[in-house]
Amino acid sequence: MKNSLGDLALLGGEPEFDDPIYVGRPTNINREDLFRRLGLALDRQWLTNDGPLCRALEERIADLVSVKHCVAVSSGTVGLQLVIRALGLTGEIIMPSMTFIATAHAARWLGLDPRFCDIDPVTRQIDPDLIGVLVTPRTSAVLGVHLWGRVCDTDRIGAVSETHGLPVFYDAAHAIGCTRSGRPAGGAGAAEVFSLHATKVVGAFEGGAVTTNDDGLAELLRGLRTFGGGGSSPWGGTNAKMSEASAAMGLCSLDVLKKSVEDNQSNLDAYRTYLADIPGLLPPPDLPGEAGNHQYAVVEVFAEETGVDRDLLRQVLLAENIVAKPYFSPPCHLHAPYVAQRPVRLPHTEALAARTLALPTGSAVGTREVRRICSVIRLALSRGRALAERHRSAVSNHRKGPRP
Ligand SMILES: *Cc1c(COP(=O)(O)O)cnc(C)c1O
Numbered sequence: 328m329k330n331s332l333g334d335l336a337l338l339g340g341e342p343e344f345d346d347p348i349y350v351g352r353p354t355n356i357n358r359e360d361l362f363r364r365l366g367l368a369l370d371r372q373w374l375t376n377d378g379p380l381c382r383a384l385e386e387r388i389a390d391l392v393s394v395k396h397c398v399a400v401s402s403g404t405v406g407l408q409l410v411i412r413a414l415g416l417t418g419e420i421i422m423p424s425m426t427f428i429a430t431a432h433a434a435r436w437l438g439l440d441p442r443f444c445d446i447d448p449v450t451r452q453i454d455p456d457l458i459g460v461l462v463t464p465r466t467s468a469v470l471g472v473h474l475w476g477r478v479c480d481t482d483r484i485g486a487v488s489e490t491h492g493l494p495v496f497y498d499a500a501h502a503i504g505c506t507r508s509g510r511p512a513g514g515a516g517a518a519e520v521f522s523l524h525a526t527k528v529v530g531a532f533e534g535g536a537v538t539t540n541d542d543g544l545a546e547l548l549r550g551l552r553t554f555g556g557g558g559s560s561p562w563g564g565t566n567a568k569m570s571e572a573s574a575a576m577g578l579c580s581l582d583v584l585k586k587s588v589e590d591n592q593s594n595l596d597a598y599r600t601y602l603a604d605i606p607g608l609l610p611p612p613d614l615p616g617e618a619g620n621h622q623y624a625v626v627e628v629f630a631e632e633t634g635v636d637r638d639l640l641r642q643v644l645l646a647e648n649i650v651a652k653p654y655f656s657p658p659c660h661l662h663a664p665y666v667a668q669r670p671v672r673l674p675h676t677e678a679l680a681a682r683t684l685a686l687p688t689g690s691a692v693g694t695r696e697v698r699r700i701c702s703v704i705r706l707a708l709s710r711g712r713a714l715a716e717r718h719r720s721a722v723s724n725h726r727k728g729p730r731p
Pocket of ligand 1 (some may be wrong): 500
């Protein structure tokens with residue numbers, strides 16, 4: 328247990344962990360089940376192209392999120408792009424900036440122009456009241472994001488979009504198994520897009536799943552996924568199919584979803600307990616009626632309270648082999664190419680992005696690790712001003728170099 332600032336690895340102490348602890352680790356899938364499913368695919372010699380495992384995965388996800396259709400694809404990013412093509416979008420698309428860069432790049436890659444919307448400082452989600460002012464004659468859609476798995480206000484976003492005659496769809500990359508007011512993510516707007524990337528709570532090595540209640544849209548998406556499927560899309564089609572190997576992994580990951588969520592929940596509870604009395608350090612509050620998969624344990628570091636800002640705390644943790652991630656910093660509108668093309672100020676997004684840190688969780692981390700991580704955080708923040716001072720002078724001595 329570390330007691331004084333000198334025990335921190337950043338200031339010369341021994342690292343708390345011998346091996347790095349990461350934010351997102353694959354869930355505890357059952358290997359036997361994975362190998363059995365892979366064996367089935369090999370026996371059938373049906374390795375991709377809408378295979379039985381892919382269809383089984385689609386059925387399981389459609390069931391889980393109570394939506395009529397699920398179209399499995401090769402990644403969440405490509406899933407977003409299929410929806411963009413299926414809806415025939417061009418021109419501008421309104422989306423939050425507080426999201427993973429893939430949300431914006433998916434649209435840009437197809438020649439669309441993202442217009443970034445600020446967040447509501449209370450919910451941390453895209454602010455429905457700010458969507459209207461971003462609408463121009465070139466706007467073709469609204470793309471909402473369920474940030475960190477908390478389902479955004481699809482009712483209000485849907486209402487604003489309808490007022491302006493715009494279709495709306497959702498980046499639900501973080502949100503499989505998450506509900507808001509008892510409704511699971513997956514059924515709002517024209518379509519919702521889940522990511523099944525290896526780091527997400529349900530993983531298929533690489534993969535994604537588009538869910539929709541619209542029969543026509545589902546049909547179109549299936550066609551676009553398979554080189555156009557002989558359909559009549561002006562865009563032709565692409566190859567966005569999910570392989571049987573990915574589907575096998577996805578099914579195994581779904582098999583343990585309940586356990587993964589329980590593990591995340593117990594980690595989050597432990598973070599809340601061990602960090603409860605730290606001034607300024609807040610996990611975002613739960614909304615009533617909300618259920619999450621808690622795949623991200625995000626805290627917010629308020630430098631005014633403790634003297635330590637997010638970047639210094641991150642360095643402290645990194646030195647201890649605790650690989651915390653500044654999700655999502657910088658936010659999309661400050662990334663190339665967007666910042667050069669159309670500089671905008673999004674004060675709430677910028678403030679949030681500067682203070683958020685995703686701490687390690689997932690089934691590879693347990694409450695014992697969480698307690699040790701929290702003890703480092705508590706030490707750093709309880710002597711925050713002294714830590715910042717010692718770090719500053721260490722850095723400036725380093726810059727000056729040894730005396731001649
Ligand atoms: C992971 C992620 C994506 C991209 O999903 P991939 O399956 O990796 O392509 C898109 N949006 C958000 C918010 C994500 O976190």
